[in-house]
Amino acid sequence: MWEKIQSIDQRIVYVLLALSVIIPLFSPIGMPISINPDLTQKFYDFVENLPAGSIVWMGPDYSPGSSAELDPQLAAAFRHCMMKGHKVVIMSMWEQGAMLARNVVDPIAKEMGKKYGEDYVNLGYKPGREAALRAMVADVWAGSAGVDINGTKLGDLPLMAQVKKLDTCIAVCIDYSSGSPGDGDYRQYVTNPQGIPLLTGQVAVQVPTRLPIMRSGEMKGLIPGLRGAAEYEKLINKPGVATQLMDAQSMAHVVIVLFMVLGNIGYVAMRGKQGR
Amino acid sequence: MVRKDLPRIITTISAAVIVFSAFTFLGNQMKLTATMDRWFQVSEATAFLLGAVNLTRIHGQYIQRRRAGYYNSIALLVCLWAFFALGLVVSNKAASYRWIYDATLVHMEATMFSVICFYIASAAYRAFRIRTREATVLLVVATIVMLGNVPIGDVLWSRLPSIKDWILRVPNSAAMRGITIGIYIGGFATALRILLGLERAHMGGAGA
Numbered sequence: 001m002w003e004k005i006q007s008i009d010q011r012i013v014y015v016l017l018a019l020s021v022i023i024p025l026f027s028p029i030g031m032p033i034s035i036n037p038d039l040t041q042k043f044y045d046f047v048e049n050l051p052a053g054s055i056v057w058m059g060p061d062y063s064p065g066s067s068a069e070l071d072p073q074l075a076a077a078f079r080h081c082m083m084k085g086h087k088v089v090i091m092s093m094w095e096q097g098a099m100l101a102r103n104v105v106d107p108i109a110k111e112m113g114k115k116y117g118e119d120y121v122n123l124g125y126k127p128g129r130e131a132a133l134r135a136m137v138a139d140v141w142a143g144s145a146g147v148d149i150n151g152t153k154l155g156d157l158p159l160m161a162q163v164k165k166l167d168t169c170i171a172v173c174i175d176y177s178s179g180s181p182g183d184g185d186y187r188q189y190v191t192n193p194q195g196i197p198l199l200t201g202q203v204a205v206q207v208p209t210r211l212p213i214m215r216s217g218e219m220k221g222l223i224p225g226l227r228g229a230a231e232y233e234k235l236i237n238k239p240g241v242a243t244q245l246m247d248a249q250s251m252a253h254v255v256i257v258l259f260m261v262l263g264n265i266g267y268v269a270m271r272g273k274q275g276r
Numbered sequence: 277m278v279r280k281d282l283p284r285i286i287t288t289i290s291a292a293v294i295v296f297s298a299f300t301f302l303g304n305q306m307k308l309t310a311t312m313d314r315w316f317q318v319s320e321a322t323a324f325l326l327g328a329v330n331l332t333r334i335h336g337q338y339i340q341r342r343r344a345g346y347y348n349s350i351a352l353l354v355c356l357w358a359f360f361a362l363g364l365v366v367s368n369k370a371a372s373y374r375w376i377y378d379a380t381l382v383h384m385e386a387t388m389f390s391v392i393c394f395y396i397a398s399a400a401y402r403a404f405r406i407r408t409r410e411a412t413v414l415l416v417v418a419t420i421v422m423l424g425n426v427p428i429g430d431v432l433w434s435r436l437p438s439i440k441d442w443i444l445r446v447p448n449s450a451a452m453r454g455i456t457i458g459i460y461i462g463g464f465a466t467a468l469r470i471l472l473g474l475e476r477a478h479m480g481g482a483g484a
Contacts, residue, residue, distance in 0.1 A: 010398045014394045036441070066389070096382075103378060127320040135314060142314075150368075208444055211445060211449050250428035252393070253428070260400055260401060260415065263402065263404065264415070
């Protein structure tokens with residue numbers, strides 16, 4: 001029996017894990033979500049305390065593989081910016097990031113009656129990684145080749161009249177990062193040299209690597225994974241997809257931990273039986 | 277000469293120009309880095325097209341030789357060039373272009389990534405065994421962090437999230453700092469070897 005416990009068919013593991021994710025989506029439990037005071041709360045407070053009309057630079061530097069975690073973060077922070085009357089400029093160093101961001105922010109802007117070109121602009125994907133960022137610091141218009149994601153000339157977008165050089169007009173940079181290029185490039189080429197504050201949204205696996213940077217003060221706030229997105233939704237009092245997914249993530253973690261414990265019970269029992 | 281020495285010479289000259297521009301007053305005034313950044317942006321954009329052409333050449337050969345699974349190559353090339361042509365004809369603003377992207381690529385990539393979750397669960401179940409004291413510590417810490425990271429952690433024990441935060445903030449940060457310093461020293465040494473032309477592995481040769 002103990003041997004069987006150690007080697008449960010992996011299909012059973014898959015099915016139970018799938019059920020643990022699917023069932024809470026249809027029957028939410030509604031577990032309470034506490035706010036992380038050192039990470040999400042600091043991010044929220046920073047955006048909250050910016051003067052109305054501040055220009056916020058957002059970098060959706062991720063692909064669809066990370067969109068489950070980072071789309072809700074982007075949605076919550078973008079909504080918060082719009083609620084506070086801030087202006088948002090979006091530019092991605094990842095080929096697919098800007099298109100993903102468009103799908104996230106356009107419906108929110110429409111719902112809130114915000115106008116493209118006046119309240120926010122999506123510059124699209126700009127190739128060149130750190131070179132693109134450095135070019136933006138010197139001249140946003142030249143670094144963007146003078147057009148936004150739709151090919152519209154920046155001169156036709158009123159907001160861009162205020163956005164010429166990153167160091168003189170941007171109140172804060174927010175990078176949603178799932179790898180490189182990402183927040184590391186912002187720290188190295190934009191925020192640290194130019195003295196612009198940096199906030200980031202991170203996929204959960206990257207959070208441990210960013211905590212020393214957060215503690216050093218190079219980042220003013222951090223949204224950690226899907227949990228962080230749910231916390232942000234709670235802070236802005238607008239529960240969304242991240243809040244819905246929290247129960248599913250909780251149950252999936254419990255199932256994985258239970259399997260780990262079960263495997264070890266079998267292992268210890270077998271070891272005792274073999275007299276080792 | 278053209279394949280080996282020319283890229284090395286270009287690398288060394290480019291590095292010298294960037295170092296001169298970034299670290300000297302005269303270089304800063306001449307704004308050489310800004311010019312090279314623009315070149316780099318154009319080069320990277322051009323590399324995409326070059327990549328597509330190379331992909332077509334390689335998979336074209338697979339199809340021509342009827343290599344095993346050549347039909348996958350046909351699918352790849354049809355998708356690649358049809359999407360490219362559609363973008364040229366209707367532009368990326370068009371609903372049809374956006375629909376194809378949103379309805380296929382986004383979901384396929386998200387699915388590929390999501391599948392990892394099942395492998396992680398299976399691997400954690402099979403591999404996490406308390407064979408040694410170190411493995412036991414790893415298991416206990418992993419359990420605390422996994423449960424503390426989700427709302428059920430608060431429900432099970434209200435102190436779990438704060439213990440998880442301490443683990444991430446103190447031991448994890450200490451280890452990460454050490455690892456990061458090591459990575460950057462290694463990266464600096466490797467970059468220096470490339471800039472001086474001592475490291476040639478990235479050009480298909482062996483390091484000196």
